Amino acid sequence: DTAVSQTPKYLVTQMGNDKSIKCEQNLGHDTMYWYKQDSKKFLKIMFSYNNKELIINETVPNRFSPKSPDKAHLNLHINSLELGDSAVYFCASSPAYGQGYFGPGTRLLVL
């Protein structure tokens, strides 16, 4: 059983397109996150949701919009994709003490 799953695993698209990445966790955690890993492998928090409520929103372009329909799901929608959005996006969930359980990542390539 996959604890944190993401779809799609790979996403190749043209500049200007809109795309979504889906994330689901079956661990019963209240908190979910989106992290971005750039080409230099640096990981940075983008968003954090606790029980469907946004609690962290780092300096991320407003082209990125997270949506949490329920506490087991946290989707990421990206409008007007740019070349610089190419990265690996990781979804994660955690219990109260912050140990993150990470999904397999979505490798986004914007052409």
Place this chain on the structure above:
Amino acid sequence: AQSVSQHNHHVILSEAASLELGCNYSYGGTVNLFWYVQYPGQHLQLLLKYFSGDPLVKGIKGFEAEFIKSKFSFNLRKPSVQWSDTAEYFCAVTPQNSGYALNFGKGTSLLVTP
């Protein structure tokens, strides 16, 4: 500014060599500390964590880390590395007022040669 620093960006070791990767953080107050590993093409896996108690923490695959509060450090060690330890290693910190999001260091790329 709050930050997590990993001093070694690239480390190359021969099999059976000992490993120590440095991690320092600059957060005030109580923090939780983690080391994650990312094998090539894979997602992050937790190696070990420190919340409180014994500052010497043992993790999976023979890794351990020592929390030294006075030095704001949480260095990762392994007495004898294997080729299969080749991976990226990330130190991470969660200050308790941060919503528990992980703040990562820039990572250390470890290459173990046969």
